[in-house]
Amino acid sequence: MKLHTLSAHELAKLLIGREVSSEELTKKLYGHIEKTDGEIGAYITLTKDIAIEQAKKADKRIKEKRDIGQLTGIPIAIKDNMCIKGVLTTCGSKMLGNFVSPYNATVINKLRENGLVFLGKTNMDEFAMGSSTETSYFKVTGNPWNTNFIPGGSSGGSAAAVASDQAILSIGSDTGGSIRQPASHCGIVGMKPTYGRVSRYGLVAFASSLDQIGPLTKDVQDCAALLEVISGYDPIDSTSLRMTSPDYMSFLNKDIKDIKIGVPKEYFIDGIDKDVELSVKRAIEKLESLGANIEEVSLPHTEYAVATYYIIAPAEASSNLARYDGVKYGYRAKMESADKGLLGMYENTKKEGFGMEVKRRIMLGTHTLSSGYYDAYYLKAQKVRTLIKQDFDNAFKKFDLLVTPTSPTPAFKMGEKIDDPLQMYLSDIFTIPTNLAGLPAISIPCGVSKNGLPIGLQLIGNYFDEGRILQAAHAFEQSTNFHRKKAL
Amino acid sequence: MNYETVIGLEVHVQLSTKTKIFCGCSTNFGASPNTQTCPVCLGLPGVLPVLNKEVVQCAIKTALATNCKVVEKCIFHRKNYFYPDLPKGYQISQYDIPVGENGWIQIEIDEKAKKIRITRVHMEEDAGKLIHSENSRSRVDLNRAGVPLLEIVSDPDINSPAEAYQYLVSLKQILEYLEISDCNMEEGSLRCDANISLRPVGETKLGTKTELKNMNSFKGVQKALEYEIVRQKNLLGKGEKIIQETLLWNANLNRTESMRSKEDAHDYRYFPEPDLVNIIIDEEWMSKTRRSLPELPQARRGRLKNEYGLSDYDVEVLTIDKNVADYFEECSKYFPNCKMIANWITGDVLAVLKDKKININNLNVSPEQLGGLLDLIENGTVSGKIAKDVFLDMVCTGQDAKQIVSGKGLVQLSDEGELVSIIDKIIKQNPKPVSDFRAGKQKALGFLVGQIMRETKGKANPQLVNKMLREKLS
Incomplete structure (x- = not known):
């Protein structure tokens, strides 16, 4: 049996029934990783010793029928911007190329408590800045469907790992689409929960008011199960939601009769790929055929979302990344002489430690926050952000969900956009608005392009309404076969 | 300009x-x-x-x-x-x-x-x-x-x-x-x-x-x-x-x-x-915090002045450190003469704190103990001068004033019978100052008092000695 190709909920049955052990499953995955990751490049670091030990513990829990969760014993890959104690956490950057975290992120603790098995840390765009995983200092990651193409980003490694069966589940982070866009490009499920739903403690910050951790999985049921494990109030994250998370599994296997779904007309624009448009339209028809009420809606400020995002995210990033100065940890430039002093050390460290895209955003953010420009850029962007949020608030007065393409195109070729940042930025045009608003959204497979690359459908829900998103996504998935299509 | x-x-x-x-x-x-x-x-x-x-x-x-x-x-x-x-x-x-x-x-x-x-x-x-x-x-x-x-x-x-x-x-x-x-x-x-x-x-x-x-x-x-x-x-x-x-x-x-x-x-x-x-x-x-605010220096100065009848100077000095003002008020529960407490705190007590570079909370003498010492002065058991030494002893040992006074035999000599013989002796030994005083030199009296205090190792009640000496020489 090809264990590694199964979903988590399928494997959980085998584990509980003790037909397979977590240790066996974990070793099987490492065997598969050894064979395929040379070509894919999903992982930066493998944590085999930790994984085998965790797998043994999980097996013991299962054997003793003690603290068994839905995902106990399931191997998971973790984006390399979440801190695991004693493990390299590079953020895809030379700057943190030697940084071993002395503490665990909250989400890591939750995964541990639930008995998941950590396979390794996955490749990503440097500091999560990018949409193709090409800005990683360490390697490029190939799209498992066709390795000449990018897997999306910034959680490209996490998406590719799951799509290539090199992990059963993975977690990523989503600041402007970094979970959903790669999920869409790799033909898997990816969800960005409501801002504050999952603790950010231990997630290396890119843009604090936008960052959110979420699951990347083979299907919607796994997504619900993983979301349940990682979400919940965390007293050490002040922006964490003070509410208990619902039982997400209870939203599965329900029909979607009379659910009102809005189709924002601003998301079907010129320049959208024909295959994407066609697949998404068919998916909308499918939802309608399942009983949903479909109606067009307008989100008039959508066109400003990308511009707004590229003011706010770099501004926060310029401040968040200031700490990488060579003083305390991480990369420090070698100084030929001391005569350049502290300033020289700072300059060379940042010059050598950061890549182009990170430098570009730090400069953008530094500029927009500087005195004389703050009002025109940052403050204005915050106002537009409020307008974008109001668009959604208005839409959700009438609709339960909104449906859109996840990305305007399928995965593009490696190298195609890396020198054209504006083109690159546009690949997140449909995912960015929900980050600005703080809303939850999912990407699920809804088709394959003519050249054989997957296409994603985005469902956006109201605040805290991940349940309804999962409900509709699951209903759609149950009546289609896109999620069963395999990359390899 | x-x-x-x-x-x-x-x-x-x-x-x-x-x-x-x-x-x-x-x-x-x-x-x-x-x-x-x-x-x-x-x-x-x-x-x-x-x-x-x-x-x-x-x-x-x-x-x-x-x-x-x-x-x-x-x-x-x-x-x-x-x-x-x-x-x-x-x-x-x-x-x-x-x-x-x-x-x-x-x-x-x-x-x-x-x-x-x-x-x-x-x-x-x-x-x-x-x-x-x-x-x-x-x-x-x-x-x-x-x-x-x-x-x-x-x-x-x-x-x-x-x-x-x-x-x-x-x-x-x-x-x-x-x-x-x-x-x-x-x-x-x-x-x-x-x-x-x-x-x-x-x-x-x-x-x-x-x-x-x-x-x-x-x-x-x-x-x-x-x-x-x-x-x-x-x-x-x-x-x-x-x-x-x-x-x-x-x-x-x-x-x-x-x-x-x-x-x-x-x-x-x-x-x-x-x-x-x-x-x-x-x-x-806000209101919870407002209620929890302590009395602030300005308000306290006003209150200390009114409630205890202290001078501006005393109030100023006592309130520089909240703990000192607290010490004063605590002491006043044990000893009624507030002016005297204030004098002692602004004088001897603060001097000791400065000398030892300590906070009043770390002083070895509690407000109650200071009150006890002042009691001994007030009822004539010790002289003010001896009390200063007793206080320093208290600072070092933490003992009560009474203990120190009785242990060291520092009780003030106020017995007129005992004093008379000492006074007579000093008059006899010092004919020159005696005649000087009688001739109108007031200073000479001070000398004689000093001699008597020396004879009694400072224990003689100075007011009493003064009074008796004047009577003898008039």
Whole structure:
């Protein structure tokens, strides 16, 4: 049996029934990783010793029928911007190329408590800045469907790992689409929960008011199960939601009769790929055929979302990344002489430690926050952000969900956009608005392009309404076969 | 030309909360470098701040005690700059919405009251410390990083170095009464920067200011300002312009010195801290805090004067330290003569504290014990002079006055029969002073009394000796 190709909920049955052990499953995955990751490049670091030990513990829990969760014993890959104690956490950057975290992120603790098995840390765009995983200092990651193409980003490694069966589940982070866009490009499920739903403690910050951790999985049921494990109030994250998370599994296997779904007309624009448009339209028809009420809606400020995002995210990033100065940890430039002093050390460290895209955003953010420009850029962007949020608030007065393409195109070729940042930025045009608003959204497979690359459908829900998103996504998935299509 | 001096002071006070402002690390002073740190105050990748509510509580108290308006919704900003003692590359501080603004405190200057307006009271985190070693290397100690600070900024209402000094004394008193800081300038728990400018008398526009830093005592602030006034006057007198700059006070050379070249308007790129949420200070929190405020120095001075009938001087001295005033009031429960208590505290007690460099709370003599000593004076058991020695004994041993007096046989000699024979003996031994006195030389009496005191090892009741001697010689 090809264990590694199964979903988590399928494997959980085998584990509980003790037909397979977590240790066996974990070793099987490492065997598969050894064979395929040379070509894919999903992982930066493998944590085999930790994984085998965790797998043994999980097996013991299962054997003793003690603290068994839905995902106990399931191997998971973790984006390399979440801190695991004693493990390299590079953020895809030379700057943190030697940084071993002395503490665990909250989400890591939750995964541990639930008995998941950590396979390794996955490749990503440097500091999560990018949409193709090409800005990683360490390697490029190939799209498992066709390795000449990018897997999306910034959680490209996490998406590719799951799509290539090199992990059963993975977690990523989503600041402007970094979970959903790669999920869409790799033909898997990816969800960005409501801002504050999952603790950010231990997630290396890119843009604090936008960052959110979420699951990347083979299907919607796994997504619900993983979301349940990682979400919940965390007293050490002040922006964490003070509410208990619902039982997400209870939203599965329900029909979607009379659910009102809005189709924002601003998301079907010129320049959208024909295959994407066609697949998404068919998916909308499918939802309608399942009983949903479909109606067009307008989100008039959508066109400003990308511009707004590229003011706010770099501004926060310029401040968040200031700490990488060579003083305390991480990369420090070698100084030929001391005569350049502290300033020289700072300059060379940042010059050598950061890549182009990170430098570009730090400069953008530094500029927009500087005195004389703050009002025109940052403050204005915050106002537009409020307008974008109001668009959604208005839409959700009438609709339960909104449906859109996840990305305007399928995965593009490696190298195609890396020198054209504006083109690159546009690949997140449909995912960015929900980050600005703080809303939850999912990407699920809804088709394959003519050249054989997957296409994603985005469902956006109201605040805290991940349940309804999962409900509709699951209903759609149950009546289609896109999620069963395999990359390899 | 005559110039008016305009001074504004910026005081940073370290709060004596148990833990830091955004993490659970201890704030104790003097631990080995980097032992009071955690991922949060080290600024490791991925960490997040959680606000210590106790800090907000201290800030509200201070804002109320300085008559500030307390905001209902308070936010933090990031102040971005690079320095090795600043682990995150930004300081979490407050910017356009401080916790308190538009307040004032009253100072006494030349026996007149003057109000100094307070611009703002805001919360922020302290930075770490650099330890420079000789081989041109510097080490970083982040124990202090994240220790809570309040910044208290005055309006430019201060018009002389003496007023600045008084302002600092009054402000420190208030902070001590609130018990939110130990206000120790040597340990850096209270720091003061000064902005100073001159303008021709009558002019309403402010002159170009300089900022003075690095003063490590209130007197230092006063001296630095005095120096700077002279310096600026000289420049203006010569028709030169004042350069807006930051100057460091050099306490060894008693002069201000320009900081190395460029300070060209730092751009701190303030923006709202996205990792923290708004702090809502509701009416309940406010009124609860208001109720918890202790009696403040000014109010206490008034009350001590009225309630105990003390002089302005006594009240002033007693209230400089809240604990001293507490000691006084406690003592008054055991001994009725308040004036006498005040005299003793402002005299012998404070002298001992100064000598031993201790706080009154660490004094070995309780208010009740002091009351006991004063009782012995009042009922004539010991003389005031002997009592001073007894007090010093009490400070050393912690024993009650009675114990010491009886143990050392220091009870005052007030028995007239016993005294008569001693007086007779002294008169016989000193015919010259006796005749001098009889001839009208009053001084001679003092000599004779002294002889009697010596004979009795100071135990004779001086008033009684005086009286008896006069009777004998008349």
